[in-house]
Amino acid sequence: AESHLGAFAGLGGLAGIAAEKAAIFGALAEGGVAVFNADAPHADILHGRAKDAGAADIITYGESPGAEVRLLEAVDTTEGVSLRADARGRVLSFAVGMPGRHVAVNALAVIAAGLALDADLTALARALAAMRPPPGRGGRARLEVAGGEALLIDESYNANPASMRAALRLLAAARPAGGGRRVAVLGDMLELGDDAARLHAALADDLAACGVDVLYAAGEMMQHLFAAAPREMRGAHVAAADDLPDLLQGALTAGDVVLIKGSNGSGMWRVARALKERLGGKGGAA
Secondary structure: OOOOOOOOHHHOHHHHHHHHHHHHHHHOOOOOEEEEEOOOOOHHHHHHHHHHOOOOEEEEEEOOOOOOEEEEEEEEOOOOEEEEEEEOOEEEEEEEOOOOHHHHHHHHHHHHHHHHHOOOHHHHHHHHHOOOOOOOOOEEEEEEEEOEEEEEEEEOOOOOHHHHHHHHHHHHHOOOOOOOOEEEEEEOOOOOHHHHHHHHHOOHHHHHHOOOOEEEEEOOOHHHHHHHOOHHHEEEEEOOHHHHHHHHHHHOEOOOEEEEEOOHHHOHHHHHHHHHHHOOOEEOOO
16 A cells, blocks of 8 residues: 555555565465455565465455455444455355444455464454454544534544545445534645655545545645645645644534544544543444
8 A cells, every 4th residue: 555655765666565565475484374465556466475485375365356355245334344255265244343344354354364274264253243443443432512413433543545545435434414514634644755745635536535525634745635625625724733623623513423534643643532532522333
């Protein structure tokens, strides 16, 4: 994915990053199994390096037709996501206690690892149903706002273009109550190197596709997305995350669904924390 591009600037883009990360397969012990995402850019590089390293088995997962553990269906529920997957000919139906299609794909990695270890896949599936979002990873809270409640989706732990799009799809799947709005509160995605401005601006199409009504943005790079967003969508752009809580406290209204996301270093987690503390955040789902 397009993350940490700045840190890997000398490797020649995503293909170079894939080759660098594939070096881990060089540590495979005899009889070792390689597991990786078949949907990843340059998955062919990962496959070739695993084969060259003498992997006894290669198990891929994802949505690609050739994936060994393949997602067949994923449906968000009030408790998380319900999915069906084909694990080398065995169809599994189970739930994960976190929402989102990206979470469903991540769950396939667990099943793939289970295949590699000859583990009880049914037991693994049951365990995944008991998962709950770690802090900043999609947890939800009810906020007390003027006229009623708003729903907060806290995705503030970290961000890159791929995870930002996944979070926006979560916002799209949520249903604002009454006259509520879909509100995106976004901070800078860090370590994207020379492509940072372009990658931020490119998210404007995703905002529109996901039905975002209002955008609040914080940070130097997010000004590029704010400028690219439709004029009627622009709520406010501020210099730093700490400028947002006061603004949002007065702007949120009953029925709103609010997504907060940004790289950890952008401090968006402080925005989520402040809103929960000020507006009495209570656990909830939608």
